[in-house]
Amino acid sequence: MSQTLTVNIKLKPTKEQEVVLKSMAETYIETVNQLISDMVDAKAMLKLTSKSVCAHLPSAVKNQVIKDAQSVFRKVKKSKYRVVPVLKKPYCTWNNQNYSFDFESISLPIMVDGKAKKTPIRAEMVDKHNRNFSLLNNKLGAVRITKKSDKWIAQIAVTIPTTEKTDTKVLGVDLGLKVPAVASTDCDKVRFFGNGRENKYMKRKFRAKRKELGQKKKLNAIKELNNKEQRWMKDKDHKVSREIVDFAKENNISVIRLEKLANIRQTARTSRKNNKNLHTWSFYRLALFIDYKAKLEGIKVEYVNPAYTSQTCPSCGSRNKAKDRAYSCSCGFNKHRDVVGAMNIRYAPVVDGKSQSACESI
Template sequence: MGVDLGLKVPAVAVTDDEKVRFFGNGRENKYKKRNFRSFRKALGKKKKLNAIRNSKNKEQRWMEDKDHKVSRAIVNFAKENKISVIRLERLANIRQTTRTSRKNEKNLHTWSFYRLSQFIEYKAELEGIKVEYVNPAYTSQTCPKCSQRNKAQDRKYTCKCGFEKHRDIVGAMNIRYAPVVDGNSQSA
């Protein structure tokens, strides 16, 4: 099973028999983070430093809870479909390597992709499911049918060969068959 992690859609999973499931709500996450940010800004103007510290802890607890729920749903989906291997992207140094707009920069820097992947890994291990990491380069830009690279227009990926899907589904499909980073590849 391939799992594509992201901001707008926290996770998308695709199995070998083309079952697709979207996990989490990126809009809700963005909305809550923006509310916490504006609340802290208002408290900062009033010089209420302890209240700011407490609100940061509340935001972190809320995000951690969301990551736990998404990771549990992913592992349960894998268990329902009798999946033995979950493949995730190795998103190391993603903040330094990606180009982003000022609008998305705050979201990128508060994205807890590492914690989510760790939660998926330990919950999958408890269920006897192996987790492997793949190189994330061009996973959402490569066509799964003809292997040609195309940029997605907004959320829709279209290829010249006629293939059309949601770009996160395309990413998850490519992650499913991508070579493993550490070299211990096995067929998915």
């Protein structure tokens, strides 16, 4: 088994290299869109080679242009031409045979004086003990270079071999706002993750600052603040997901179960005062981080139907509504509401129907 991740590496191109990368990225995206348009007009997948693509790009990059255009066209054809996307974010891609890297740079063919020349571009890869650097010792795929928040980023696809655990110890994880995550093991060992109060405070702080900047019509400052907020949220999700997977490892968990997130904004337990936080917090990203970190450890991730997980008594099966954070049942069962959710998620029906037994292996 294997898991494919994207490793992001910051680049430090010279001013001349920046100009070249910007031009190539814009040419790349324009050419992809043009080829998609040509295929849509022809209602057929065009057989193309690098020689048949008229663009000021290295032949290796032209081949990636063709692959990207064909990939998008397959989706267009599948939709019966109802949706024809136009790519807008400039980027440029090289396959794994056309780039190399060392401790200080990534070398790849770019256009220099009208010709393709393999050129080293400085990169922040000095620390050999950095997790990103260690991941690059695995099988590498294509590299995509793009600009994010005025910084050039190399995104490298890395395929990592994993070994899935064969026993059946299950961990249920309930995601929320007041408590970002609660996990419950088969033996009812419980742990709370994240700080909901801190999250809400920071969201209010960012929101108030945005309002203040909006009144002053400082649009660039608002954009910069939004990027800062997203980085902060992403960092929190990374930390929580790492703690959850570490907790799973400590308890020899083989399966982590999460709520299917398709309707979480409709089903999440929240009050009117939390609505703004609910609709700006990325539950999906946190679940995604848990998913890929778990798979790297050989832990399977399953998604379950979230219906009534916070209302059903794990002891007798009757349904009751919690009062504030306390869940109480007439059978005598009493727990924190989110703990009840995590316990029930362990046994809830798996969405695809392919479920591991939620009992400890002997």
